Structures are given as structure tokens and as C-alpha cells.
Amino acid sequence: MRIGILTGGGDCPGLNAVIRAVVLAATLRHDDEVVGFLDGWKGVLEDERVPLGVERCRDILALGGTILGTSRTNPFTAEGGPERAVATLRAAGIDALVAVGGEDTLGVAERLGALGAHCVGVPKTIDNDLSGTEVTFGFDTAVQIATEAIDRLRTTAESHHRVIVCEVMGRHVGWIATHAGIAGGAAAILVPEVPFELDAVCERLRQRHRGGLFSSIVVVSEGAVPAQGDGAGASDKAVDQFGHVRLGGIGAWLAEEIEARTGFEARVTILGHIQRGGTPSAFDRVLATRFGVSAVAAVHDGAFGTMVALQGGRIVRVPIAEAVARPKTVDLELYQDVAGVFLG
DSSP, X not given: OEEEEXXXXXXXXXXXXXXXXXXXXXXXXXOOEEEEETTTHHHHHTTOEEEEOHHHHTTOTTOOSOTTXXXXXXXXXXXXXXXXXXXHHHHTTOSEEEEXXXXXXXXXXXXXXXXXXXXEEEEBOTTOOXXXXXOOBTHHHHHHHHHHHHHHHHHHHHHHTXXXXXXXXXXXXXXXXXXXXXXXXXXXXXXXXXXXXXXXXXXXXXXXXXXXXXXXXXXXXXXXOBTTOOOTTEEEEEEOTTOOEEEOOHHHHHHHHHHHHHOOOEEEEEOGGGGTOSOOOHHHHHHHHHHHHHHHHHHHTTOTTEEEEEETTEEEEEEHXXXXXXXXXXXXXXXXXXXXXXXX
């Protein structure tokens, strides 16, 4: 069997671990041939591919990024793109394609399936927003990076008696902010699922300072918005090929507002792509490996149109259409009950 693999969307710790697992499982267990398409769906559209063997992939487990490259190319926005993508796969003799990505990448795989492409999905997003799986690889690493940053920011906040706003990734969901904020003992955690009352945030900070705590950390997702809604957080009108507006700026806006309303000196730190870079955590290496091995098994079972997922500690298969139908939002019980009690 000839298996193709691609990595699409934003890069993420653990992508190379998936590639390695797919190549080793396919080659050593089934004597398959594996081909990697470069730069996500762009490589399929332009027929840019490389052979992937055991020697090439054996030692990439801990390597960050993706050796195949990635992009946010959407075949359905190019003239004749879907038909060209399917034709490329057929001409290259690809019996099945493992698509590693988030909602957009897997959404393309699901739609191409209707045109005859045999696709199996592997969930990838540091935001942890894909339905059907309890967690996606890359999320654990991103939370660990954000928590370490909060720990470091706390010492400088205490030294200068400042409020420091830490902006983390999270376009539609606040999983990273919630977990890192709880782990880092943040004074406030602001997420897209719950529009925040700025007055209430400022009052919480005043109470802390009246109680003798002269520094605070506020963790905010890039997609969080104030309840009053004035467009804070959208950096410009630019959109990618999947129609997503580029976000950013909520942290700087929030720091300015906090300083103006409370009189406390405030600064902002935007973690940005630092959360995506570097080596994956042990948890993400194991999960990515399990996903890759299970994706090859799904290919050989002919379970096309499915995505491998983690449920109850086991790897299962769910329809891709189900996984991308709606984002998996933050558990409000975790956010309101646990975070509400233990905010620093």
C-alpha cells in the first residue's frame, strides 16, 4: 500500500512524532511505502512530495515543528482545486492519505472524501478545540510553556508591584488560558467562551492590592472579548484562506485599560508563537505516537473518513464530519468552579 501524509495549519509540538509513527508503523508492520506531501494541502495541489523512510524519520520524535512544512492552503478556494487535489493523489498512486491537522485541514479531508479521496485524520491543535477527542497533541506542551512563562512573569510583577497581562493562544476557546491560569495561580482568567466584565476584573485586582498583594497576573486568550464589545482583539481585517481574521491586541488593550482604571502600573506579554515552538512534552510525544500508529491501522481497516481520537484513555475512531462540526469549548464547571475558587 502507498500511504500519503501531510501536516496542515499552524505548526505544533508533536507533528514530527506523528510522522515518525506513521512511517515506522506502515513500513515495519505492513511493508507499506510512505510519501510526504510538502506544506499541507499546498503540496497536494502542486504535487510536491518526498519519500519518507525509516532512516529519515527514526530520530525525529523530539524534534519540534514539522519536517514536511505546513501552510493554511485551502484547495476549495482555488479554481478547480478539489478536483486537482484528488487527481494528484490518484496520479501519485496514493491509496490513502493521513491528514494531520485541526478543524480546517480535517474539514478539507472530509470534503475531499466525498470526491473519492481516501483520508484518515489525526487531530492536531494546541487550542484543544476539536470535538470527538478528549485532548489533542500539542496542547500539553503549550500549557506547560505558558505556565512556565506565568511563573517567570510573577517574579518580575512582584519586584515592580505591577499587573502583568499574559496573552496566550485561543481563538475560539480558552483551554490554554484556563489550564495555564489555574496552574500559574493567575488573578484572573479571561476566555472567549465568557465575555468579561472589565469593571469586575479591575475590582478583583483592587481587592488583591487592598489585601496586601501588590502584584497580579491576568491570563487572557487572544480571542477573549469584553462584554461591552468594542472590537478589542482584532489586529486587522486580514483573513486566511479559511476566512479566519488575524487576532491579537487584546492583551495590550487590557493592560492599558487596567492601568487607566486602577492606577496600577500594567504591562503585557504576548507569548504568541513561543507556544508552538520547541520540543513536545513527554505526554504529547506519547499521544502523537499513539495517534500515528492508530491512523495506519485505520488505513488498513479501510476506515476512511474517520479521525483517530482519545476517549477514556483509549484511541478510538470518530467520523471526521463529527469532529469538525463544532469547536470543543472550555468546560464551564472547570472554569467557573475550580478556577473561580483557586484564582491567586
